[in-house]
Amino acid sequence: MTALPPRRRGRPARTEAGAGPGARERILEAARAEFAARGYDKASIRGIAKAAGVDPALVHHYFGTKEQVFGAAIEVSFEPAMNVPDVLLAGTDEVGERLARTFFGIWENPATRAQLVAVLRSALTNDVAAAVFRGFVLRRLLERVAGELNVPDPKFRAELAASQMVGVAMLRYVVKVEPLATADIEDIIALVAPTLQRYLTEQ
Template sequence: MTDAAPRRRGRPSRTEAEQGPAARDRILAAARAEFSERGYDKTSVRGIAKAAGVDPALVHHYFGSKDEVFAAAIEISFEPALIVPAVVGEGPEGVGERLARFFFGIWENPATRAPMLAVIRSAVTHEAAAKVLRTFVLRRLLERVAVDLDVPEPKFRAELAASHMIGIAFVRYVVKVEPLASVDKEEIIAMVAPTLQRYLTEA
């Protein structure tokens, strides 16, 4: 009896493929955990597959490259189609507070904090992570918020808002500088919201 021919990279077995969405969800959950714990550079497709209990070929089958599985693992934290109307739907008044509440709410939720930590920690040293940060935080969320508010220079305003919030998140959740690291979220929102309001609405 001869050995079976080795499987080609990216071509999962029929058994693995039939696991369908459940296998894909396990891969995404494992990827978020691995990227959050190890950072981008130290995370491998093989490690993600092992954590998810699947063959590495299945990871390639669903997502292609390591960059693509990273982006997919992070994207779940952002749903612009739902977020943008919730932030701007009530008009310009109060948009700064709604945006701050949404953004810091992501960080306060352990389920969505993990992928955000992975992005922030890795963006400084790896372009793939920086691209995810630009794509999901800036272009797909903040720029759309600014455009929907119909203000001059929406991209520039979005970048100002992003730099403000990401800077605070880095100091609070990554570096954990006190007292910012332990102050109540509501205090941060109260201080940050007027600045975001000015960035996004003042002519």
Template sequence: MTSAEQPAVPSPAPRKRPGRRPGSTDTRRTVLEAARAEFAARGYEKASMRAIGRTAGVDAALLHHYFGSKDRLFLAALEFPVDPRTVVEQVLAGDRATVGERVAGFVLTLWEQPGVLDRLLALIRAAATTEQVAELMRGFVLEELVRRAAAELDIDQPELRTELMLSQIIGLAMARYVIGVEPLASATREELVPLLAPTFQGYLGGA
């Protein structure tokens, strides 16, 4: 899966409007800088599109028009390579008895895509060393991934189970791609999927 497309903000209409900055590239950069500042200052859950628009000097409606929603603006601002909505839809669709295999296959396939692994590892490293980034990621992951997935799972303690699965995935990324522990680092997708699938299946309450 590739990262969600983030359309560039075009130049505003020829007529002048107070507070609207001209130039598509400048406008997009200003909006993303304002978004990063607001998310950092208020956290993901408390930051609002209205406040971001006010900081950027543009109408909040412009943000909704080009980015769609706060979570998609967050993805663009942090250059997050994965759309959690798509992740939840893809891995939870189909037979729940094989969801663990789908999660394992999805994760390993995702990491093999150009640019995705580097960006994800950069975010993991930043969250591990910078509390501000960690707080942002906690709010975003909880709101847009954990709670979305938990709402679709008819199991006991769905949020805790989902977070346990995420901890397994992050640990796998660190051991396989950051530390490079062998033979894990050199193992193929075909070798790893059947070994990981039962663990993920257990977290999600399947057979």
């Protein structure tokens, strides 16, 4: 009997790994669902791979560690928020309202809310998840916003605006404090927008 050649290390064979067109997207979608359902601590590379129908080695091949998979899932979940600098480029008049409407519009969308809630919950309960979330928000979101502000201490202003929006999101969608949890979103925007306007534009 002819001996089989030793298996090469690295990416698993296509037939056993479930690799092929769309494999990366399936893994990412499965990761978002796993983190949403189980949180960062209980989600695992093996569970994500099983949900995606691939070998765990393929998850590592595309994303690396669980921390890196979580980072990729955060990026996809917050992808609509990446257009926030466009809101600022439209001018400073009523920028607070435009920013609030954009941000809370993402949270009000049932298609993205579950993943965003999972991200915040994981960041509250796990130091690694918190570090990933903090790094993403600071590097990818706030620094881009700050770069468009013509005011003193733009990064600090952007962080204050983010703290206002994330705080409201935490109480409304995660902790579900009443009456905030069931308040009309237009009422929330009307009250939050002037504060954002002051943070981002007042000299």
